[in-house]
Amino acid sequence: MIEFSDVGLRYGNGPEILKDLSFSIEPGSFHFLTGPSGSGKTSLLRLLLLSIKPSRGRVTMFGEDVGNLNQDGLLQMRRHIGIVFQEFRLLDHLTTFENVALPLRVLGQPESEYRPNVTELLEWVGLGERMHALPTLLSGGEKQRAAIARAVIARPKVLLADEPTGNVDPDLSSRLVHLFAELNRTLGMTIILATHELPLLDRFSYPRMVLNKGELTIHD
Amino acid sequence: MIRQLLALLPRRGGAAPIVPEKSVAGRTLLLLITIMAFLSAVTLGGVVLVQKSAIAWSADVGRELTIQLRPVEGEVMESNLRTAVSLAQSTPGVGAARALTVEESQALLEPWLGAGLDLSAIAIPRLVVVQLSDPAEADVEQLQRNLQAIKGASLDTHAAWRQQLNTMAGTVVLSGLLVLGLIGVATVLAIVFATRGAMASNREIVDVLHFIGASNKFIAGEFQGRFLSIGLQGGFLGALLAILFFVLIGTAAGSVLPSEATAQVGVLFGQFLLGLDGMTIILAVVPVIAVLTAVTSRVTVRRYLSEAS
Numbered sequence: 001m002i003e004f005s006d007v008g009l010r011y012g013n014g015p016e017i018l019k020d021l022s023f024s025i026e027p028g029s030f031h032f033l034t035g036p037s038g039s040g041k042t043s044l045l046r047l048l049l050l051s052i053k054p055s056r057g058r059v060t061m062f063g064e065d066v067g068n069l070n071q072d073g074l075l076q077m078r079r080h081i082g083i084v085f086q087e088f089r090l091l092d093h094l095t096t097f098e099n100v101a102l103p104l105r106v107l108g109q110p111e112s113e114y115r116p117n118v119t120e121l122l123e124w125v126g127l128g129e130r131m132h133a134l135p136t137l138l139s140g141g142e143k144q145r146a147a148i149a150r151a152v153i154a155r156p157k158v159l160l161a162d163e164p165t166g167n168v169d170p171d172l173s174s175r176l177v178h179l180f181a182e183l184n185r186t187l188g189m190t191i192i193l194a195t196h197e198l199p200l201l202d203r204f205s206y207p208r209m210v211l212n213k214g215e216l217t218i219h220d
Numbered sequence: 221m222i223r224q225l226l227a228l229l230p231r232r233g234g235a236a237p238i239v240p241e242k243s244v245a246g247r248t249l250l251l252l253i254t255i256m257a258f259l260s261a262v263t264l265g266g267v268v269l270v271q272k273s274a275i276a277w278s279a280d281v282g283r284e285l286t287i288q289l290r291p292v293e294g295e296v297m298e299s300n301l302r303t304a305v306s307l308a309q310s311t312p313g314v315g316a317a318r319a320l321t322v323e324e325s326q327a328l329l330e331p332w333l334g335a336g337l338d339l340s341a342i343a344i345p346r347l348v349v350v351q352l353s354d355p356a357e358a359d360v361e362q363l364q365r366n367l368q369a370i371k372g373a374s375l376d377t378h379a380a381w382r383q384q385l386n387t388m389a390g391t392v393v394l395s396g397l398l399v400l401g402l403i404g405v406a407t408v409l410a411i412v413f414a415t416r417g418a419m420a421s422n423r424e425i426v427d428v429l430h431f432i433g434a435s436n437k438f439i440a441g442e443f444q445g446r447f448l449s450i451g452l453q454g455g456f457l458g459a460l461l462a463i464l465f466f467v468l469i470g471t472a473a474g475s476v477l478p479s480e481a482t483a484q485v486g487v488l489f490g491q492f493l494l495g496l497d498g499m500t501i502i503l504a505v506v507p508v509i510a511v512l513t514a515v516t517s518r519v520t521v522r523r524y525l526s527e528a529s
Contacts, residue, residue: 051430051431075435078431079433091425098236105238106429106435
């Protein structure tokens with residue numbers, strides 16, 4: 001599903017942030033991406049999200065060489081990838097329901113069509129009662145569940161999460177990872193979850209992609 | 221009321237706007253567009269007034285000819301006047317011809333020579349006023365030929381005045397259109413800066429939309445909707461203010477100035493009455509400003525997004 005071959009990344013004329021990354025991700029798998037701060041986790045996620053291009057090497061996603069895609073091709077491919085951020089990035093002037101429905105609005109679906117799906121998903125993540133609340137009135141855990149719901153509402157093939165547990169307490173962190181695990185198991189979504197919380201990783205047996213000074217090792 | 225009307229406009233999916241209503245440099249831009257629309261409408265109204273007055277004045281002057289009879293030794297003025305009147309009356313297209321009396325002729329000289337002078341001892345030129353019933357059909361050349369039989373007679377068609385008036389009116393209209401063009405350019409530049417400012421302050425929304433797979437076209441459309449709404453509101457307010465301005469100026473000119481001055485101003489500017497066509501032209505500013513705002517912001521947003529990506 002995702003294949004990196006000798007991928008390197010540098011910003012401008014700076015040093016190489018990511019060095020010779022070669023790995024493949026199978027469909028329906030769950031990977032933790034970990035490593036100390038500044039090891040390149042966010043840069044690797046940005047490559048996976050297609051928001052930046054590698055300086056060298058080849059990235060293949062869903063059977064297509066990303067380097068050969070034009071703007072429209074990249075846009076179409078990005079629609080198969082969901083993303084969850086540490087800082088949630090919900091739009092404060094929209095309700096929880098409207099935030100979660102945003103990817104479907106972008107795809108041009110009418111509200112009458114997406115309303116039942118969004119409502120069902122919000123109930124599934126435990127926000128059924130809070131769907132009309134603005135994000136500013138939600139707790140950290142609720143915001144992150146809303147952000148996860150927004151990331152998966154359009155049924156992406158791959159779900160990326162950048163430190164999704166960074167702004168919640170340890171107990172809630174564990175519950176959030178269980179939520180990702182549930183999405184992986186029930187929907188078959190490929191998940192790459194970046195975190196530097198080692199105690200959290202120890203509670204799950206998923207393979208770990210460990211970045212250190214731009215070099216990647218995978219521990220199954 | 222404007223907000224209620226705008227709420228009736230079709231909105232993507234009927235859901236809440238993705239770009240918040242108050243975020244797009246909102247009130248400042250609305251004020252700016254209102255001022256620009258007001259200036260455009262006032263300039264357009266002024267151009268319409270001058271144009272209408274020039275046409276009316278030119279038509280009035282064009283309906284009248286003047287035969288001038290200079291005193292010539294050996295010629296009997298009264299007899300020549302009668303001949304000139306009858307020649308004029310027999311010319312096709314002439315409605316009426318009348319010789320001005322000595323008193324009327326003296327009254328015409330008053331502004332230059334002052335009142336109370338006895339001019340009976342001086343031989344002054346006399347005038348015959350010829351009213352044309354149909355300026356297009358009037359055979360002015362025939363009248364001119366016939367008048368050659370009267371010594372000291374000449375025909376004034378006021379052509380030079382009309383040409384000068386038309387040139388002046390044309391210059392005012394052209395200047396007005398130039399000012400209008402400059403207002404348009406200033407409006408476009410202001411919208412470009414406001415749009416870029418709005419995009420920068422809504423960077424988070426743009427980023428989120430990009431991450432969830434929105435195309436540049438979709439994002440531009442969302443911002444364009446907000447700007448179209450602001451353009452419509454600003455254009456409507458500006459045009460409304462301009463119409464009020466003309467109504468107030470018309471009323472003030474009639475009540476503040478003395479009647480003679482009012483009459484003179486009225487001759488020049490037609491009593492500041494725009495008429496239905498003038499009002500229509502002013503109201504046409506509303507869609508023009510709205511479309512200008514929407515198109516400018518769309519182009520700016522698309523350029524901003526392609527730079528960002």
